[in-house]
Amino acid sequence: MPDTIGPNAGSTGPGRIVLAATPIGNAGDASARLIELLATADIVAAEDTRRLHRLVQNLGVTVAGRVISYHEHNEAAKTAELLDAVRAGKTMVMVTDAGMPSVSDPGFRLVEGAVAAGLTVTAAPGPSAVLTALALSGLPTDRFCFEGFLPRKAGERASRLADLAAERRTMVFFEAPHRLEAMLRALRERFGPDRRIAVCRELTKTYEEVIRGTVGELLFWAEANEVRGEIAVVLAGAPEQAPGTPEDHVAAVNALVSQGIRLKEAVAAVAEDVRVSKRELYSAVLAAR
Incomplete structure (x- = not known):
C-alpha cells in the first residue's frame, strides 16, 4: 500500500508543511504562492533568517507568523518541535536560502519525519538551480542525475568520480567557486580533457554566465580567471560504447x-x-x- 492517498490522507489534523521554493538570484522569480504563504503561514522555518528578512523586504511582504531558524546544524533538535506544531494544526512553510528545500539544502529530515507521522506535506514549486543549469547547458536533458557537491578531500572525490565513470546520463553538480579549479582538474583526470561540460555561474543574477566547452578548455579558463559566485557544473554522460564482436x-x-x-x-x-x-x-x- 502507498504511504498516502491524496493530499490529506493520514493527516491527524488540518496542519501541513509546505516546502516553498525561493528565487535562486532574481527576486522577480518569486511566485505569487510563495508571497501568499510567507504572509499567512503560522510558522516560517528558514535556513537563514537574515536572508529571509532580505527576501521579504525585496518582495514587500510582512511575515505575520513565527520565524524559526532551521538549518543543518539544528535540524535534529528542531524537527520534533516543528512536527508537533503541525500536529496541532499549524501551517508551516519551509524555505532555504535559494531554490527548493531538501535538494542539497535542509528539509529532508523534516519531510521524512512528517511522512513517518502521517502529516501532510506539499510544495509550492519554483526556481531550481539544478534544472536551470541543465536547461542552459546545451547538454542532453532527456536523462540526467543530480550529484550535489563532490567531497572536498581529493581521495574521496576521486572515489566518487570513479563510481560515475560509466554514468551515461548528464550529471549536474554544485561547487564552491574557490574549489572549481580542483574539481575540473579531477574531472579531467577521471573523464579526460574532451568530455563536454558547462559551468553555470550566478544563474538569474545580473552577471549570469554560462561557459560551455570541454573539460580541458574550462580548466584552462578557470586557471586563468578568478571565478566568483554560485556555481553549477553540468557534465555530459559517458559516450555510448560500440558493441564490439x-x-x-x-x-x-x-x-x-x-x-x-x-x-x-x-x-x-x-x-x-x-x-x-x-x-x-x-x-x-x-x-x-
Missing part, C-alpha cells in the same frame, strides 16, 4: 556461468547488455570451449 564478450558470459547461471541465461543477459546477437554470442562461447 561476440568474441569480445565470451569472458563475461563465462563469468556468469561460473556463478551458477545457466549458459543460455548468461548469454541472453550479456547480449542484451552489450547489444550483440544472442545466437552469435552463443556460438562464440561454444567455439571458445
Whole structure:
C-alpha cells in the first residue's frame, strides 16, 4: 500500500508543511504562492533568517507568523518541535536560502519525519538551480542525475568520480567557486580533457554566465580567471560504447556461468547488455570451449 492517498490522507489534523521554493538570484522569480504563504503561514522555518528578512523586504511582504531558524546544524533538535506544531494544526512553510528545500539544502529530515507521522506535506514549486543549469547547458536533458557537491578531500572525490565513470546520463553538480579549479582538474583526470561540460555561474543574477566547452578548455579558463559566485557544473554522460564482436564478450558470459547461471541465461543477459546477437554470442562461447 502507498504511504498516502491524496493530499490529506493520514493527516491527524488540518496542519501541513509546505516546502516553498525561493528565487535562486532574481527576486522577480518569486511566485505569487510563495508571497501568499510567507504572509499567512503560522510558522516560517528558514535556513537563514537574515536572508529571509532580505527576501521579504525585496518582495514587500510582512511575515505575520513565527520565524524559526532551521538549518543543518539544528535540524535534529528542531524537527520534533516543528512536527508537533503541525500536529496541532499549524501551517508551516519551509524555505532555504535559494531554490527548493531538501535538494542539497535542509528539509529532508523534516519531510521524512512528517511522512513517518502521517502529516501532510506539499510544495509550492519554483526556481531550481539544478534544472536551470541543465536547461542552459546545451547538454542532453532527456536523462540526467543530480550529484550535489563532490567531497572536498581529493581521495574521496576521486572515489566518487570513479563510481560515475560509466554514468551515461548528464550529471549536474554544485561547487564552491574557490574549489572549481580542483574539481575540473579531477574531472579531467577521471573523464579526460574532451568530455563536454558547462559551468553555470550566478544563474538569474545580473552577471549570469554560462561557459560551455570541454573539460580541458574550462580548466584552462578557470586557471586563468578568478571565478566568483554560485556555481553549477553540468557534465555530459559517458559516450555510448560500440558493441564490439561476440568474441569480445565470451569472458563475461563465462563469468556468469561460473556463478551458477545457466549458459543460455548468461548469454541472453550479456547480449542484451552489450547489444550483440544472442545466437552469435552463443556460438562464440561454444567455439571458445
